[in-house]
Amino acid sequence: MRIAIPTLKRTALVLACGSMLALAACDDNDSFDVASQIGPNPSLPELKQYLFPPMRLAPVVGWKAGEKPTVANGLKIEALATGLQHPRSLYVLPNGDILVVESKSPGTDPVHRPKDIVMRAVEAWVTSGGDTGASNRITLLRDSNGDGKPAAQSVFLDHLTSPFGVALVGSDLYVANTDAIMRYPYNTGDAKITSPGTQLTALPGGPIDHHWTKSLVASPDGSLLYVGVGSNSNITENGLQAEENRAAIWEVDRASGRWRIFASGLRNPNGLTWEPQSGALWAVINERDELGPDLVPDYMTSVKDGGFYGWPYSYFGQHIDPRVEPQRPDLVEKAIVPDYSLSSHVAPLGLAFYTADSLPQKYRGGAFVGEHGSWDRPQFNGYKVVFVPFSGGRPSGKAEDVVTDFLNSDQKARGRPVGLAVDKSGALLIADDVGNTVWRVTAGQ
Amino acid sequence: MPDNFRPSLRSTARIAGHPIHPMLVPFPIACFVGVFLTDLVYWRTADMLWADFSTWLVTVGLIMACLAAIAGLVDFLSSRSIRLQPPAWPHAIGNVVVLILATLNMLVHTRDAWTSVFPWGLTLSTVVVLILLFTGWMGWSMVDRYGVGVAK
Numbered sequence: 001m002r003i004a005i006p007t008l009k010r011t012a013l014v015l016a017c018g019s020m021l022a023l024a025a026c027d028d029n030d031s032f033d034v035a036s037q038i039g040p041n042p043s044l045p046e047l048k049q050y051l052f053p054p055m056r057l058a059p060v061v062g063w064k065a066g067e068k069p070t071v072a073n074g075l076k077i078e079a080l081a082t083g084l085q086h087p088r089s090l091y092v093l094p095n096g097d098i099l100v101v102e103s104k105s106p107g108t109d110p111v112h113r114p115k116d117i118v119m120r121a122v123e124a125w126v127t128s129g130g131d132t133g134a135s136n137r138i139t140l141l142r143d144s145n146g147d148g149k150p151a152a153q154s155v156f157l158d159h160l161t162s163p164f165g166v167a168l169v170g171s172d173l174y175v176a177n178t179d180a181i182m183r184y185p186y187n188t189g190d191a192k193i194t195s196p197g198t199q200l201t202a203l204p205g206g207p208i209d210h211h212w213t214k215s216l217v218a219s220p221d222g223s224l225l226y227v228g229v230g231s232n233s234n235i236t237e238n239g240l241q242a243e244e245n246r247a248a249i250w251e252v253d254r255a256s257g258r259w260r261i262f263a264s265g266l267r268n269p270n271g272l273t274w275e276p277q278s279g280a281l282w283a284v285i286n287e288r289d290e291l292g293p294d295l296v297p298d299y300m301t302s303v304k305d306g307g308f309y310g311w312p313y314s315y316f317g318q319h320i321d322p323r324v325e326p327q328r329p330d331l332v333e334k335a336i337v338p339d340y341s342l343s344s345h346v347a348p349l350g351l352a353f354y355t356a357d358s359l360p361q362k363y364r365g366g367a368f369v370g371e372h373g374s375w376d377r378p379q380f381n382g383y384k385v386v387f388v389p390f391s392g393g394r395p396s397g398k399a400e401d402v403v404t405d406f407l408n409s410d411q412k413a414r415g416r417p418v419g420l421a422v423d424k425s426g427a428l429l430i431a432d433d434v435g436n437t438v439w440r441v442t443a444g445q
Numbered sequence: 446m447p448d449n450f451r452p453s454l455r456s457t458a459r460i461a462g463h464p465i466h467p468m469l470v471p472f473p474i475a476c477f478v479g480v481f482l483t484d485l486v487y488w489r490t491a492d493m494l495w496a497d498f499s500t501w502l503v504t505v506g507l508i509m510a511c512l513a514a515i516a517g518l519v520d521f522l523s524s525r526s527i528r529l530q531p532p533a534w535p536h537a538i539g540n541v542v543v544l545i546l547a548t549l550n551m552l553v554h555t556r557d558a559w560t561s562v563f564p565w566g567l568t569l570s571t572v573v574v575l576i577l578l579f580t581g582w583m584g585w586s587m588v589d590r591y592g593v594g595v596a597k
Contacts (some may be wrong), residue, residue: 049560112497114504115555117597237557239493325559365449
């Protein structure tokens with residue numbers, strides 16, 4: 001017995017050290033070329049599953065006086081409005097008034113697991129710049145002379161339920177709350193809506209409401225509305241029942257409120273908008289987490305009627321996700337490969353095609369994408385606005401940086417870009433939800 | 446057993462003469478047996494509710510196991526006589542292995558959905574229960590057969 005003890009002790013020590021090494025090995029350095037995942041054929045490394053998924057968070061510090069993001073050559077940027085409450089999306093009315101949707105999470109994601117407690121703390125940390133109270137409203141910015149200095153900033157519509165998308169059809173203004181599409185009467189020049197509104201269609205909201213932003217766009221003829229409904233989990237960990245009618249784009253009949261699933265398998269679709277040349281519906285999609293720093297790339301894609309884009313069963317076509325049970329080979333087989341990868345975990349939330357003419361020629365007809373930025377990879381990715389050139393209705397080149405340095409030199413978040421819009425003068429507007437600012441990008445040095 | 450040998454088999458970590466270690470060990474044992482069962486049910490049903498039970502059980506089990514280990518370690522380190530009992534080292538080393546495997550299992554169970562349990566979660570849960578059968582036997586024989594921690 002006395003002789004056996006040291007051997008046993010050594011075995012235990014080896015076991016202990018071995019498992020510590022295994023844990024440390026998960027934190028491997030990432031030498032992957034992110035640029036290889038930008039475009040229609042991203043390189044997809046082998047998937048990994050972790051004991052500690054890599055994570056890197058950018059604590060929020062906000063913008064100091066005089067600080068602003070960096071823009072590409074030929075552009076300049078100024079703050080159009082500051083002191084907002086978590087501005088997430090933008091809508092430009094026909095008279096040039098700008099609606100800033102200030103919105104925060106419904107906070108209904110329950111604690112199902114010990115992990116949820118940790119994730120909640122993580123999320124609170126990286127959104128702390130914006131959570132100062134009076135949000136869930138729409139603020140109107142009126143800049144009648146178009147000089148980038150609004151003469152008026154006032155509350156346009158208040159007491160909303162985690163709103164995101166806005167669409168105007170005639171004199172009907174639609175707001176996509178997280179749990180319903182609401183309709184309000186609007187007359188050109190109105191600076192405030194006091195009507196309580198009427199509900200057009202209920203949308204999947206609580207009790208979990210993991211991905212809560214409901215992006216909204218009207219069809220060109222105004223008869224239909226399209227709304228993005230994100231998944232209720234990362235990868236079905238809240239059960240498949242919770243995903244009913246989610247991870248989809250709905251088509252809603254504006255007259256009756258009846259709806260159908262237009263396309264599915266889209267984990268968290270946002271930035272719904274029409275590609276100007278082809279007239280196709282496009283969206284940016286946030287893909288799944290915890291398969292590695294370079295999986296799965298977020299993407300932008302045209303959205304086909306009846307199309308299935310993989311989530312949760314597979315990604316980028318037929319790449320199967322082992323975390324989903326039961327598997328559905330029948331669905332995986334018909335999963336459409338998305339059009340254009342934006343690289344992994346950039347978190348695209350805004351998309352705007354540029355059809356105006358005041359920015360330099362190269363931007364005309366292409367798409368701006370607002371990338372909110374990564375949290376689950378060792379190197380930050382995103383935290384910028386990029387431009388994807390288009391030709392003939394398809395992306396025609398590599399994405400290039402347009403607005404950067406939302407992270408400061410200490411890698412702390414001064415702001416994070418979300419929704420985009422183009423104002424009446426043709427300037428690009430950017431909602432910055434933790435910087436509590438709307439930025440305006442114009443031509444100039 | 447000589448009379449003067451007895452006191453050194455007393456537990457050091459004790460409350461009012463009651464050893465703490467045997468009061469705490471039922472928690473990790475019940476939790477780790479529980480996670481084995483809920484992992485089995487999740488494996489058969491793919492109903493996330495069972496995986497949620499599993500992740501709570503393995504997490505709470507691990508926390509309680511650490512507390513039990515501290516009390517056990519105090520007893521173990523403060524008495525050479527306890528260490529000299531034949532089941533002492535196998536019991537201690539076996540449970541260190543349990544702690545390591547349960548830590549890994551807890552982390553595996555933080556994954557999302559199916560692979561939080563299958564295959565590695567269920568495998569680790571099974572191995573932990575098998576080792577516990579052995580270490581539990583050793584632990585109980587220290588009390589029952591050798592009188593460790595037993596009041597005079």
